[in-house]
Amino acid sequence: MGFDISEPMLTRAVVDNDGPQTCYVRGDARVLPFDDETFDAVCCFGALYLMPEPFDITREMLRVLRPGGRIAILTSYAGQAAPIRKALTATANLIGLTMFDRSSFVDLFSSAGLVDIEQQTQRALQFVAATKPR
Numbered sequence: 001m002g003f004d005i006s007e008p009m010l011t012r013a014v015v016d017n018d019g020p021q022t023c024y025v026r027g028d029a030r031v032l033p034f035d036d037e038t039f040d041a042v043c044c045f046g047a048l049y050l051m052p053e054p055f056d057i058t059r060e061m062l063r064v065l066r067p068g069g070r071i072a073i074l075t076s077y078a079g080q081a082a083p084i085r086k087a088l089t090a091t092a093n094l095i096g097l098t099m100f101d102r103s104s105f106v107d108l109f110s111s112a113g114l115v116d117i118e119q120q121t122q123r124a125l126q127f128v129a130a131t132k133p134r
Contacts (some may be wrong), residue, residue, distance in 0.1 A: 001025060001039075003032070029057045037066040049076040049098045055108060062112055067134045071114070076100055077126035088124055100126065 002013050002024040010024045027033050030053060042061045048054040058073070065071055076092070078085050078099035085099075092099045102121065105128040109117050114130035121127075 003027065003029065005029065030060060032060050032064050034064045036063055038064045040066055040069045041071070042069070043072045045072075045074040047075075048073060049092070049100070050096075054098060054100075055104075058105065058108060059112070062114075062132065065132050067132050069132050070129060071109070071132070072127070072129040073105060074125060074127050075105070077102070077121050077124055079121060079126075099124075102126070 002010065002017070002022070004010050004013070004024070004026060005028055007026060010026055013024055025033065029051060042065050044058075044061065048057065051057055054075075061071060076097065076099045078089055078092075079102045089099050091097075102119070105126070106117055106119055109128065109130040113133060115133050117128070117130040119126060119128045
């Protein structure tokens with residue numbers, strides 16, 4: 001299932017990925033229109049740094065994740081060497097992006113009780129995944 005607030009992005013998703021077991025829902029990620037513990041897996045790639053209230057949105061993704069399910073995110077990472085970090089953060093602030101530090105999502109997942117937390121960083125990106133305990 002794909003989810004987005006943008007009608008043009010959903011239209012493009014349908015054109016690019018119109019398989020028989022694929023569906024798309026339009027809505028606001030701050031209030032996902034799904035019951036608690038609906039999904040076995042939740043992922044958000046390349047979007048959290050664009051959204052208002054990214055940590056509230058991440059908690060909302062955790063709400064709809066079933067026990068035993070896995071969450072995976074790919075988002076921005078500000079943890080470069082000091083001169084690069086300052087330039088990235090300044091540029092991001094100018095254009096309305098959020099740069100996250102190394103502990104942002106690891107700490108959020110840990111405080112939410114998730115297990116098997118893994119993180120990989122490379123340049124200005126970080127991948128963080130975890131499992132919701134059964």
